[in-house]
Amino acid sequence: MTANLDYWRKPSMIKTPSLRYGIYIAAITYFVLTVATLPIDWQRAAEGIERAGRIFSGAFPPNFDRSELLITGFLESLKIAILASAGGMLLSVPLAFMAAGNISPKPIYYLGRGIIIIARSFHPVIVAIIFVKAVGFGPFAGALTLIVYSIGFVAKLLAERIEEIDFGQVEALRAAGAPFLSTMFYAITPQIMPRMVGLGIYQLDSNLRASAVVGIVGAGGIGSTLANAFGRYDYDFALAITMVIVGVILISEAFSGVIRKQLL
Amino acid sequence: MINQNTLDSWSRYTPVQRMKRYGAFLAITLVVVWALRSIDVIWEWVWDAPVQLLDLFGRMIPPDPTNLPSILEAIWQTINIATIATFIAVFLSLPVAYIAAQNTTPNRFTLWIGRFILVSSRSVNTIIWALLFVAIFGPGIIAGIIAIMFRSIGFLGKLLGEAIEEIDPNPIEALEACGASRFKIVLYGIVPQVLPAFFAISILRWDINLRESTVLGLVGAGGIGIILQGAIDTFQWTEVSMVLLTILALVIFGEVVSTFLRRRIL
Numbered sequence: 421m422t423a424n425l426d427y428w429r430k431p432s433m434i435k436t437p438s439l440r441y442g443i444y445i446a447a448i449t450y451f452v453l454t455v456a457t458l459p460i461d462w463q464r465a466a467e468g469i470e471r472a473g474r475i476f477s478g479a480f481p482p483n484f485d486r487s488e489l490l491i492t493g494f495l496e497s498l499k500i501a502i503l504a505s506a507g508g509m510l511l512s513v514p515l516a517f518m519a520a521g522n523i524s525p526k527p528i529y530y531l532g533r534g535i536i537i538i539a540r541s542f543h544p545v546i547v548a549i550i551f552v553k554a555v556g557f558g559p560f561a562g563a564l565t566l567i568v569y570s571i572g573f574v575a576k577l578l579a580e581r582i583e584e585i586d587f588g589q590v591e592a593l594r595a596a597g598a599p600f601l602s603t604m605f606y607a608i609t610p611q612i613m614p615r616m617v618g619l620g621i622y623q624l625d626s627n628l629r630a631s632a633v634v635g636i637v638g639a640g641g642i643g644s645t646l647a648n649a650f651g652r653y654d655y656d657f658a659l660a661i662t663m664v665i666v667g668v669i670l671i672s673e674a675f676s677g678v679i680r681k682q683l684l
Numbered sequence: 685m686i687n688q689n690t691l692d693s694w695s696r697y698t699p700v701q702r703m704k705r706y707g708a709f710l711a712i713t714l715v716v717v718w719a720l721r722s723i724d725v726i727w728e729w730v731w732d733a734p735v736q737l738l739d740l741f742g743r744m745i746p747p748d749p750t751n752l753p754s755i756l757e758a759i760w761q762t763i764n765i766a767t768i769a770t771f772i773a774v775f776l777s778l779p780v781a782y783i784a785a786q787n788t789t790p791n792r793f794t795l796w797i798g799r800f801i802l803v804s805s806r807s808v809n810t811i812i813w814a815l816l817f818v819a820i821f822g823p824g825i826i827a828g829i830i831a832i833m834f835r836s837i838g839f840l841g842k843l844l845g846e847a848i849e850e851i852d853p854n855p856i857e858a859l860e861a862c863g864a865s866r867f868k869i870v871l872y873g874i875v876p877q878v879l880p881a882f883f884a885i886s887i888l889r890w891d892i893n894l895r896e897s898t899v900l901g902l903v904g905a906g907g908i909g910i911i912l913q914g915a916i917d918t919f920q921w922t923e924v925s926m927v928l929l930t931i932l933a934l935v936i937f938g939e940v941v942s943t944f945l946r947r948r949i950l
Contacts, residue, residue, distance in 0.1 A: 451771065458825050467822075475816075495722075499719040499722065500723070502719040506712070538932070546902075546909075549913075550740070554733070554739075556729050558726070559725055560725045560730055610696075632809065636903065650815055662808065662812065665812075
């Protein structure tokens with residue numbers, strides 16, 4: 421017993437040894453089995469190293485010759501992001517009120533939650549393909565996609581904020597006989613306003629980032645320019661576009677951070 | 685008398701505040717109008733869009749389950765891509781997090797290397813990574829796994845690095861005082877403190893990766909996206925809606941699993 425005092429082991433996170441080793445074994449089995457059964461073409465992958473060399477040597481130095489195309493693509497992305505943020509905010513606010521459990525009746529609450537869950541579940545690229553098929557190639561499909569994307573994010577967080585409000589003010593207005601709309605405008609909106617402005621600015625930044633991606637499936641903006649450059653094996657131009665995308669994202673992230681810090 | 689009047693009428697903002705608000709509204713309106721006027725859109729298509737959308741969704745009903753076995757197989761592949769990629773990325777992100785955290789990094793040079801890896805991984809989207817790796821490794825699962833891995837390293841490394849920066853330095857000082865080696869300090873001083881954050885971040889990223897891996901197929905990097913793309917290209921709209929429903933189920937499954945794991949572990 422005394423000998424044991426000299427010896428100490430870090431207690432394990434999972435206390436039961438059988439459960440602990442069971443989880444380890446299960447994880448290893450899963451890993452080995454899936455890697456073994458996945459249809460991976462190892463030979464093809466091995467050839468990739470050589471191809472990577474060719475791509476990277478083709479990509480350096482980045483080619484800024486067609487910077488006009490680059491700027492047009494970026495302006496389009498920016499416009500898509502602005503319109504999608506404006507449209508997304510306009511639709512998100514009523515949806516957030518619908519999906520807030522403390523102010524809306526049960527059926528409307530479930531409807532609102534359902535719309536938000538569906539808007540959140542699909543990756544913007546999937547939404548973009550559907551919209552591209554429905555309304556044609558170009559920035560309009562991109563804007564519609566990002567509106568859906570914004571609704572999923574903004575309406576969810578705004579609804580959560582509405583559920584956290586101080587309910588006393590709503591009760592006071594109701595007791596004074598205010599109708600539904602006045603209650604909303606004077607009791608609820610002032611409480612959620614800072615969050616709304618913050619989300620709007622964040623969403624503009626986030627939409628700009630996403631618009632670079634949805635363009636790859638034909639929804640306009642800088643993503644389309646990038647996908648075209650890749651498709652034509654124009655790797656030096658593609659690298660130039662990627663570098664500009666990264667730069668703009670970093671700038672817009674810093675910019676929206678500064679604005680939010682000043683406002684809130 | 686005049687005092688009585690001001691007491692009767694109440695307004696929330698002072699005139700200056702009000703002017704600022706109007707100014708902000710005006711600026712937003714101007715920017716939106718500029719975007720609307722100059723965007724390259726065929727407006728006839730826009731007015732036609734509701735009809736087209738209804739038409740498309742009409743054709744998607746009812747979902748066609750004949751291809752369900754191959755859809756489910758692709759979903760299983762998608763789950764595997766997300767899980768394996770998260771698993772490997774977790775291990776690769778550990779050293780990156782270690783050198784990107786200000787209190788554990790060996791010197792300034794490694795700190796900047798760590799930050800550079802994090803920023804470059806995070807600012808390129810998964811799809812763009814996938815585009816690159818499909819060009820390198822050819823279409824297939826391996827490109828998808830590597831793309832997700834590359835994007836995840838930045839996310840995991842950044843959050844884990846922040847967790848390391850927030851640890852309590854006292855246990856480490858105590859270990860140093862008894863002469864523990866660097867390795868033992870990490871193992872007994874740092875790891876136990878960041879372990880909960882480590883699991884929470886990994887589970888969160890797995891959930892995100894599950895969503896992201898549903899679209900990898902659209903650029904040829906494996907998973908359910910390939911079937912979706914095929915169905916869209918051949919105008920099999922009833923199959924498209926079936927695929928969309930399974931993706932919805934997958935995402936909800938991921939959310940349920942990650943909520944369950946988070947509650948068990950934390």
